[in-house]
Amino acid sequence: MASAASPLSEPRVLAHAKRRLFPDDADDGYAVVDTQFSSDQWLANESIDPDITDQLAPFNHVRVGSGYPDLIGVRLLSDELLAVDRLGDDPPLVAVEAKGHTNRSAADVERGIVQAYDRLHEANAAYVAVPADTVSQSARTLARELNVGILGVTPDGTVDPVETPRVVGNRTTTETTAIRFQASAQGVADKSFGLNHPKNYLAYPLAVSHRRETEQVLSEYVVRATDDARTGAAFLNLIDDQSASTRLTPLGREVVRFALREYESVEAALKEFDDWKRSRERFCDLVPKWGMLTRRVVYDYPATQLLVEELQHMHEDGMTEPSLPDVVEYLHELHPSFTIELFVRGDDDVRSRVLNADGELQREPLGDGGIYHSPTVFQLKAMLYHAGILTSRGAEPSNLNPPTDEWALRESI
Structure with missing residues (x-):
């Protein structure tokens, strides 16, 4: 079986590009990689190095344009990565498609450029990340015409901008809002209220x-x-x-x-x-x-209104005392990316248990309290209880029994 010994397979290219755009030592920004990369297997005969999987995490299945980018994130990028000054002070929503070598063929750069271009309906900047030696002049011309950046990746992990995109305006969807939410001061990624009384x-x-x-x-x-x-x-x-x-x-x-x-x-x-x-x-x-x-x-907290509205809808549908797994399953049908970002921890092993490689929600892991974000199921829920919105207070994930953890409105209409 071939493994990450193919030095620039697609997962490895994407990991290097993510490190360049969203470095671990950066305080700002947030990015997720598509769930197809959460598997330990890539294509039919290639495995993914566990170190690469760790670098790619967290995973989510976020629809942007007509498909699901390999990476989607929000961060202020350095000037060398953009063709012109950014629009305003808000960090851009960045979409990345990656292409790498396989045992049978070289990276399909031009296909990646077209896929990245599709993301510009909802992203502010789009890139294709590819092995540097596969970038032809025709690919560079196509990228410039479509306003797609090209990131050239070398076997040693160096990532250089070959073509740089202009930042554009876009329309915001619920799915992309989920990533903007996590990149903001109000996102729950790697943060915790710490105290559970308002x-x-x-x-x-x-x-x-x-x-x-x-x-x-x-x-x-x-x-x-x-x-x-x-x-x-x-x-x-x-x-x-x-x-x-x-x-x-x-x-x-x-x-x-x-x-x-x-x-x-x-x-x-x-x-x-x-x-x-x-x-x-x-x-x-x-x-x-x-x-x-x-x-x-x-x-005023971004997630509260969504929670209240959907709990009201659950009440109208006859689910008057929904459990935590009930809520997550119900919300995921309507707001999949936001639900995962709000409720589920970003660890690669947790996300890969909750979402399969196709981004489908798995019900069984929802019964394990350890998969949940403490800021949501403990501190936020406790504050919604003290505010008179929910019927019961929250619990630490270590003490949480999700099937009996009730999420019901104190006053349903």
């Missing part, structure tokens, strides 16, 4: 606006895990922590305005937070006004 995050904008040092105030009145509180506040779009100094977002400023309307000062509001420590009561019942504010904040 008061810890609502207090952060108050602490930022306090005259004393933020972490000192937060530790005194609310919670000692100030780093987790800061991460969660950014996660919920209450603060912008990307710059040197923390700034309140419009939503964060609204939290401060609410506190000043209800209390004499920010400090007076924070002192009341001290009284709520260790309370097990649902937050919206303990302090209804703060509960309503919590509801507004969590409803």
Whole structure:
């Protein structure tokens, strides 16, 4: 059996291209590779080196244009990878098709260019990644005409732009939105709320606006895990922590305005937070006004509205007390990429269990709590519970029994 000994098979070409466009040491960006590469077998007689599989993970099956690109991701690219200045400040959605050598033929570069071009209906930039020695002049001409970049890959893993594309505008779909979501500060990839009570995050904008040092105030009145509180506040779009100094977002400023309307000062509001420590009561019942504010904040989170709307539809379809696997299976039919990104951990072994090589959802693994993103099934669910949206609070994946984990609306219409 031939293996990765064929130095520039398609999986290997794609792994090198991914490392070039989405390096592991980059703080920004997010990318997924199509599920066809999650198998340990490539074509009929080629295996995929496990190290290559690790480099390609995470996997998802994301429709872009009329097909499924080999790689789709969001990241600000260096100038040498683009033909002109990028459009605006938002990172582009990048689609990549890869072609490599097989035992029977050389890489089909021109076919890859045409496939990449199809992705420009919804992507901002498209590339074909190929062995550098297969790029002909006619292929370069075709790529320029179709505005497709060519990444030339050498056997030692060097990746150089042979042709660079222009960034274009596009239309956004639910599927591509899932990748933009994961690349944002609100995405759940490699992140966690850390704390499961919304008061810890609502207090952060108050602490930022306090005259004393933020972490000192937060530790005194609310919670000692100030780093987790800061991460969660950014996660919920209450603060912008990307710059040197923390700034309140419009939503964060609204939290401060609410506190000043209800209390004499920010400090007076924070002192009341001290009284709520260790309370097990649902937050919206303990302090209804703060509960309503919590509801507004969590409803602003990109995934909440989708969850609420689809849980309502499940209720209308007679599924009044759906379990976690029920919800994932139902959502996957309607929003496949978003569902996987929101609920399922990005580990290659987890994604390859949940999705087969054709991107089809496998029901059996959904009964294992270990496959789920903690930020969704524990912290986010707990906040939806405290906001009065869901009937039950979340649980850590290690303590989760998915078939009995209920996801039902507290008030269904």
